[in-house]
Amino acid sequence: MESVRHAELIAELEASCAEEWGQRALLACLRKLRDGGPTEAASVVVHDLNPELRVRGLITRAPTDPNGSERTDAGEYLADYLLIAPLETVVYELKAYRDVIGEGLSVVEWTNPKARAEIQELAGEVVA
Incomplete structure (x- = not known):
């Protein structure tokens, strides 16, 4: 279950457009944690950081x-x-x-x- 602070962090990062690589990586990890997926750095793939990337x-x-x-x-x-x-x-x-x-x-x-x-x-x- 997602905590209030967890939801706030995701909302803050989404609102700021997470322009820095570190912010995008943190946002990807927080989303995976919220959704029950793995959160280690090796599982954060490029499309987590930039879904529009071709x-x-x-x-x-x-x-x-x-x-x-x-x-x-x-x-x-x-x-x-x-x-x-x-x-x-x-x-x-x-x-x-x-x-x-x-x-x-x-x-x-x-x-x-x-x-x-x-x-x-x-x-x-x-x-x-």
Whole structure:
């Protein structure tokens, strides 16, 4: 059963919009305690702190070998996490990413159209 002070703390934190991480964590713990759930720090998940958060997953450094199964394996592994929505874009292990570092450029500014297209596709998907 929830005490009066417990209810007051929840109301105060909700009214203040709990902008700081610590306040959001405390509010999540207090709600879990009120609802009969576990309250240890390990059980406070990111959606308790920010229910509006959209978690997206990206496969990076994927091998370019079309016969390899690593990319498929990584996608299946990512699909096991129900809170993570996988992005359609895959970023491959391209030499262009290493080449641009020494030039102080991004791949969007580089001459490799494949790498440029990957990053532009990723940016378009993330902001959509």
